[in-house]
Each structure stands twice: as structure tokens, then as C-alpha cells.
Amino acid sequence: xxxVLRLALKSAWARRxxxxxxxxxxxxxxxxxLAVERVRHDARANFTQSVSGVDLVVGPxxxxxxxxxxxxxxxxxxxxxxxxxxxxxLATHPAVAWTLPLSLGDSHRGFPVLGTTxxxxxxxxxxxxxxxxxxxxxxxxxxxxxxxxxxxxQELGYRSGDRITLAHGMSESGMEHGDKPFTVVGVxxxxxxxxxxxxxxxxxxxxxxxxxxxxxxxxxGLAIPAEHVRKFDLAPxxxxxxxxxxxxxxxxxxLQRHINGxxxxxxxxxxxxxxxxxLWQTLAxxxxxxxxxxxxxxxxxxxxxxATMLAGLNERRRELAILRSLGAGPGEIFxxxxxxxxxxxxLGVALGVALMSIGTVLLAPLALAxxxxxxxxxxxxxxxxxxxxxxxxxxxxxxxxxxxxxxxxSLADGLTxxx
Amino acid sequence: MxxxxxxxxxxxxxxxxxxxxxxxxxxVAAGERVFLHGPSGGGKSTLLAVLGGVALPDSGTVTLLxxxxxxxxxRARDCFRADHIGFIFQQFNLLPWLxxxxxxxxxxTFSAHRNSxxxxxxxxxxxxxxxxxxxPDLWQRPAAELSVGQQQRVAAARALIGKPGVILADEPTSxxxxxxxxxxxxxxxxxxxxxxxxLLFVSHDDRLAAHFDRxxxxxxxxxxxxRAEA
Numbered sequence: 001x002x003x004v005l006r007l008a009l010k011s012a013w014a015r016r017x018x019x020x021x022x023x024x025x026x027x028x029x030x031x032x033x034l035a036v037e038r039v040r041h042d043a044r045a046n047f048t049q050s051v052s053g054v055d056l057v058v059g060p061x062x063x064x065x066x067x068x069x070x071x072x073x074x075x076x077x078x079x080x081x082x083x084x085x086x087x088x089x090l091a092t093h094p095a096v097a098w099t100l101p102l103s104l105g106d107s108h109r110g111f112p113v114l115g116t117t118x119x120x121x122x123x124x125x126x127x128x129x130x131x132x133x134x135x136x137x138x139x140x141x142x143x144x145x146x147x148x149x150x151x152x153x154q155e156l157g158y159r160s161g162d163r164i165t166l167a168h169g170m171s172e173s174g175m176e177h178g179d180k181p182f183t184v185v186g187v188x189x190x191x192x193x194x195x196x197x198x199x200x201x202x203x204x205x206x207x208x209x210x211x212x213x214x215x216x217x218x219x220x221g222l223a224i225p226a227e228h229v230r231k232f233d234l235a236p237x238x239x240x241x242x243x244x245x246x247x248x249x250x251x252x253x254x255l256q257r258h259i260n261g262x263x264x265x266x267x268x269x270x271x272x273x274x275x276x277x278x279l280w281q282t283l284a285x286x287x288x289x290x291x292x293x294x295x296x297x298x299x300x301x302x303x304x305x306x307a308t309m310l311a312g313l314n315e316r317r318r319e320l321a322i323l324r325s326l327g328a329g330p331g332e333i334f335x336x337x338x339x340x341x342x343x344x345x346x347l348g349v350a351l352g353v354a355l356m357s358i359g360t361v362l363l364a365p366l367a368l369a370x371x372x373x374x375x376x377x378x379x380x381x382x383x384x385x386x387x388x389x390x391x392x393x394x395x396x397x398x399x400x401x402x403x404x405x406x407x408x409x410s411l412a413d414g415l416t417x418x419x
Numbered sequence: 420m421x422x423x424x425x426x427x428x429x430x431x432x433x434x435x436x437x438x439x440x441x442x443x444x445x446x447v448a449a450g451e452r453v454f455l456h457g458p459s460g461g462g463k464s465t466l467l468a469v470l471g472g473v474a475l476p477d478s479g480t481v482t483l484l485x486x487x488x489x490x491x492x493x494r495a496r497d498c499f500r501a502d503h504i505g506f507i508f509q510q511f512n513l514l515p516w517l518x519x520x521x522x523x524x525x526x527x528t529f530s531a532h533r534n535s536x537x538x539x540x541x542x543x544x545x546x547x548x549x550x551x552x553x554x555p556d557l558w559q560r561p562a563a564e565l566s567v568g569q570q571q572r573v574a575a576a577r578a579l580i581g582k583p584g585v586i587l588a589d590e591p592t593s594x595x596x597x598x599x600x601x602x603x604x605x606x607x608x609x610x611x612x613x614x615x616x617x618l619l620f621v622s623h624d625d626r627l628a629a630h631f632d633r634x635x636x637x638x639x640x641x642x643x644x645x646r647a648e649a
Binding site for chain 1: 464465467468471473474493494497498500501502504506508511512513514515516517525526528529530589
């Protein structure tokens, strides 16, 4: 038996070119499948970790997914706002520990601007309850000061002391609030969440920017210069959404009901975990079709293995007859073929894992910059190991076909191969 | 004692109406070197497959070295073949990706019995290759790089290593030119005798029968052939 397996390896080595090509095809297919699975997993983890420690997200009544999209991902625009007095009423509710107002709508060169309070730097959490940290500088204190997310600072090359102007609306071609420049006073450490792409200013700054605006356009003939805005009441009238942290998590459904039935104006409250799951579900079909395609690629690779081995079998009939004459049984001939297929599959999968690891290292900067997905080289997860094992199991099944054919052949041929 | 004994043997290929072998009796004495003559397609290869335990007869007995092999299990027949039978084929006898020496050593990796009878297997292989006139610088070459004549001598050495009781040769000289044929047969006969093995040499070419102990025509022992001729 051992003799036969050793010969199987030597025989395979003699056909290393064709088998090698098959092996590379299996390697590429496994690397693809693994990459899709990993990106899927990491994207999801990244997604669900974009906010943490927040018990309720509150905004004007729309869909829960939409509310999450703009409140957490700062993508898309709110159709209407919630009143500041509603915010104040909820902030003083006895069950509430802390609240963060969020005011969106402006942008800086495509990056969203968020008006909030400095409580944001204390209460906002992401990932596994990690807080925000300043990489450099300090929080905003004065009216026209801003703290940048790490991606904003890195991509645009800003440092503390630089002056930037904000644009109205989310498009890059929006009208500039050019008369009221902001000074960068701090840059946040990277979080791998939408915070990295956000320009943070105070709520009062948002009010100040829009003093001389009505209905999304500057009032003609009225321009209030930056040095005069402080004379006006800058208390916010409206905000886009708010985040609530509770004293006790047990109150979450009670408060949610309270907010959903709030008498002052139509509001809604969603649980971020539930809403994120709901949002992810909308992406599930994309995710599943990617997985299905890469599974098909793996199957094509393994079908190639079967085809290569079957094609080689005719040329190997003499080899099999010689082994028979030396005392190898049909069972051993069968095992010899299956072992060959298994070895090629296992080596292919191993090469695929290696390719995937190298690819992760090479593509990590791109994935982070383009999609905000932090890819990290790491040993395969349990899920990935199951995936790899099922590739190997399928490879084993694929080599049963040539194995069975060789078994039949060696029985039919006896010692005189017919060709 | 007979090294080979067939009695009342019939063999029919699957999906064939008539048996291709019908041999009431055929014996070869231990140490005897027999030339079996038969035309191509006359059932010679089938007879060798039955003697080698690769094909099972439909009826009758096949006894090799005192052992009924037709009643053994498939696995046991494979082991018996590995232990006691050396095969030489018409051509393409060797695994092309193994060296000449490794090809000769193959039976010793398949059979502990042959391995122990060979003594030191590598020495035995070198000895046989030397006796069969294969230059030592060829021993490590892959078999695919050897000439047909050289390959047949390597095949003979492989059949002989570990002194199996029976050597079955199926037209081993048909790929060689006439002067080399006789030379090969002389070497084979000498080495078979030295190993104390019994040789059954099957060929369609009667001119090669000269140096054997006995010449038998397949038609004499096989009633199927007699019926065909009648």
C-alpha cells in the first residue's frame, strides 16, 4: 500500500506540468472563494461595528434603514428634521443617561459635515465599545473650529491650523459657505468607521453658517460676515437625528414606545443592532451571488482536475497494467488515483490560502481607502476552515471518478492494455 | 512437483458466446523452461492472465507451485502474484519515470517475500543488470531514455529479482531485431536457470524455440483452437 502511494506521487511528479496547471487553477479558485468569504465577513463585522453603546437612534419618522443610513453612515439625506425642543425633552427624560444631537447636510469636498456637541468625543463608541481618540490637537471650542476624521485629514493632507470652507449640501458642486472658514484644531485617530470620513463642527457653527440662508440658498442682499454672527442667537432650531444612551438597557423598549408615540412631532426610534441587521439584509443578495459565483469557480477548477486525470488515464493504461503485474490490486490502483487527486487538491487549497494571504497584504491599503474595509492577514476562521475542507472533500469526490475508471480499466485490461 | 498445473480449464471473456480457452491438462515441471507457441490472438495473453491470477477461469483448476490460485481471494491472488511470479511483456515494460535500477527494484517494494529472497536488493539488482549486459552508467537513467533492447533487459532483471518461482514472458522479443532476439533469449534462459525459476515463454515466432527444454503449441493443449482448425 505504501509502495503504491509512493509510486503514485512519483507518477504524478512525472506529469507535473498538466497537474501543476490544474493545481494553479484550484489555487486561484480557492483564493477567490476565500477572499469573497473574508471580505463578506470583514465587511459585515465592520458594518455592525460602526456604532456601539448607543441604545436608540432617534429621528423624524422615516424608514429605520434610512434613519441608520444618514445617522450612522452619513449617506443619503434626511427629508426633514426634528425640532430642537423635542431633543431637549428627550434629553431630560429620566431613563436617559446621555444624548448626542446630529446635524447633517453640509459637506467638505465630498466628506460629510456633522454638527454636534463635544459630548460626541466622550459618548460616541464603535467596534467593541471603543471610544474616540484624538490623534492630534484638541476638541473644537470656538465657533469656527473643526475636528477631522482620520481619512479626511489623510486624503486631503490637512493638519491642525489649516483653514477649510464648507459647502452647502452633499455634492461637491454645492454652494460654498466661503465667507465663514473653519480652522482645523484636531484630527481623530482612525476607527475604520464612517467617523473617519466626517468633518466635525459644533451645532452652533451649523446655525451660524445658515443665518443668512433660507430654504437652501443664501438670502439675496443679506450677508452676515463671520465676525458678526456671534451677536445672533446661535441655539439650534432643528437637528437631523439624535443618539441616546440609557441608564439601564432594560428601558429600551419602553423609551422606544414613548418616542414613537411622542406628541410633539412624529418621531421614530430604532435599535441600532436591529436596524443594522435589517440594512445588511438588503445587501445579502449581492453577498450571496458573489459567494455562489466563487463556488462555481471552485467547481470549475475541480472539474478541470477530473478532466485532466481522466484524459491522462488512457496514456497510463500500460503503467496500470505493469503495477497490476507487480501485485497491485484494483483497489490499490483506485487508491492511487484518488490519492493523486487529493494531493493536487490539498496543495491547490494550500497555495490558494498563501495567495490569499499575500493578496490581503497587497490589497489592504486599497480596500481601506476605496471601501473603508480594513483587511487584515490572519489565520483562517472556523467558517473559512469549513469552506476549505469542503473544497478538499469536493476534490476527493472529483477524483473518485478517475479512480473508479482506473479500477474498471485494470479489471478489464488484466495485463494487456488495449489501446 | 509441477510449477504450473492446469486441469479442465475453461475461460470465456465476458459477452463472448464461446470460451477462448479450453485446456483439459497442461503441466510445467519445476525448473523447466517451456516455449509455448501460438498465433497472435490465439488466447496466449488470456492464458497468461489466468496463470498470473489476474483473470479467473470459468471452470477447472489453476495450481502454481502447489497452490490453487483460482480459489484464492482477489487480494490473496494479488499477493501471490507479487511474491511468486515475474512478468515480462512485449514492450513498454517499465515505468518510464523511474530509473532502470528503481524499475528492477519494484517487485521488492511490492513483496516482502521477494525482497527477503533477493538478499540485499540493490546488490541483487546490480548483479542482474550486470549479467544482462546493461552498462552501469545506464542504471540511473530514467527508463524512458533507454533503447527498446535495454528496456527489455531491465524488464528481465525485474522479473528475475528475488528469484520468483515462475517467470511468465509474453512475446518479450517481438520488439527486438533478429540477432538481439536470440541474444536476449540466451541471457534470459541462463538467468532463469541461475535463479532456479520455471519459465513459460509465449511467442508466435517458432524460430526462437531452439534453446528451450520443451516446445508446446497452444493448439495442442487448447481444444478451442483444435475446434477452430477442424
